Amino acid sequence: MSERPVSSVVRSLDRATRFLSALAGISLIFMMAIIAINVVTRYLLNSPMTGAEEIVQMTGIAVIMLALPYATHQGAHVRVDIFDYALGHFGRMAGDVLARLLTGGVLAVVVHKAWAKMLDAHEFGDTTNMLGLPVWPFYGILAAGLALCVLVYAVELVLIISGKQEQ
Numbered sequence: 001m002s003e004r005p006v007s008s009v010v011r012s013l014d015r016a017t018r019f020l021s022a023l024a025g026i027s028l029i030f031m032m033a034i035i036a037i038n039v040v041t042r043y044l045l046n047s048p049m050t051g052a053e054e055i056v057q058m059t060g061i062a063v064i065m066l067a068l069p070y071a072t073h074q075g076a077h078v079r080v081d082i083f084d085y086a087l088g089h090f091g092r093m094a095g096d097v098l099a100r101l102l103t104g105g106v107l108a109v110v111v112h113k114a115w116a117k118m119l120d121a122h123e124f125g126d127t128t129n130m131l132g133l134p135v136w137p138f139y140g141i142l143a144a145g146l147a148l149c150v151l152v153y154a155v156e157l158v159l160i161i162s163g164k165q166e167q
Contacts, residue, residue, distance in 0.1 A: 009155060010155065010159075013073060013151065013152060013155055014073065016069070016148065017069045017070040017072075017073040017074075017148065017152070018070060020066045020067070020069055020070060020145070020148065021066065021067050021069075021070035023062075023066045024062070024063050024064075024066035024067035024070075027059050027062045027063045027066060028059075028063050030059060031055075031056055031059040031060065031063060034049070034052055034055050034056055034059070035052070035056060037049055037052075038052035050130060050131070051128070051130040051131035051133075053130075054128045054129070054130050054131050054133065055131070055133075058128070058133060058135075058138050061138045061141060061142060062138065062141050064145075065141050065142050065144070065145030065146065066141065066145055068145050068146070068149055069145055069148035069149050069151075069152055072149045072152045072153070073152045083095075093160060096156075096160050097157060097160055097161065100153045100154075100156055100157040100160065101157065103153055104149075104150050104153035104154060104157070107146050107149055107150045107153070108150050110146055111143050111146045111147045111150060114139050114142045114143035114146065115139075115140075115143045117139050118136050118139035118140045118142075118143060119136075121134070121135050121136035121139055122134075122136040
C-alpha cells in the first residue's frame with residue numbers, strides 16, 4: 001500500500017470523525033438546553049417539561065455514539081502502559097495489534113446486534129413511553145458510531161502492521 005492512499009484514508013477518517021464530533025457537540029448543547037428548560041419550568045413554574053428525561057436519554061445516546069469515533073481516532077481513551085518498557089518494541093506492537101483485533105471484533109458484533117435491533121424497532125414501530133418517539137434512529141446512531149470505531153481500529157491495525165502508525 002503506497003503512502004498516498006493510506007494518508008487519504010486517514011484524512012477521510014479524520015474528516016468523518018470530526019464532523020460527527022461536531023454533531024455530538026450540537027447534541028450536547030441541545031441536551032443542556034432541555035435540562036435547563038426542564039429545571040426552570042419545574043422549579044419556577046411548577047410545571048415540569050413532559051418527556052424531558054426521555055429526550056435527555058435519547059440525546060445522550062447520540063452524544064456518546066457521535067463522539068466515540070473521534071475519541072477513538074484521536075487515541076483519547078485511557079491506556080495502561082505499565083508494561084511497555086518491559087515488553088519492548090515487538091511486545092508493544094503485538095499488544096497494540098491484539099487490542100485492535102479484540103476491540104474491533106467485539107464492536108463489530110455489537111454493530112451487528114444494534115443494526116438488527118434497529119430493523120426490528122423500525123418494523124414493529126417501537127417508541128419511547130412518554131413521548132412516543134421512535135427508537136430505531138437511536139439504534140441506527142449506535143450502530144453507525146460503533147461501525148466507524150471499527151473502521152478506525154481497522155485502519156490503525158493496517159498502520160501498525162505496516163509500520164506507519166505514529167507512536
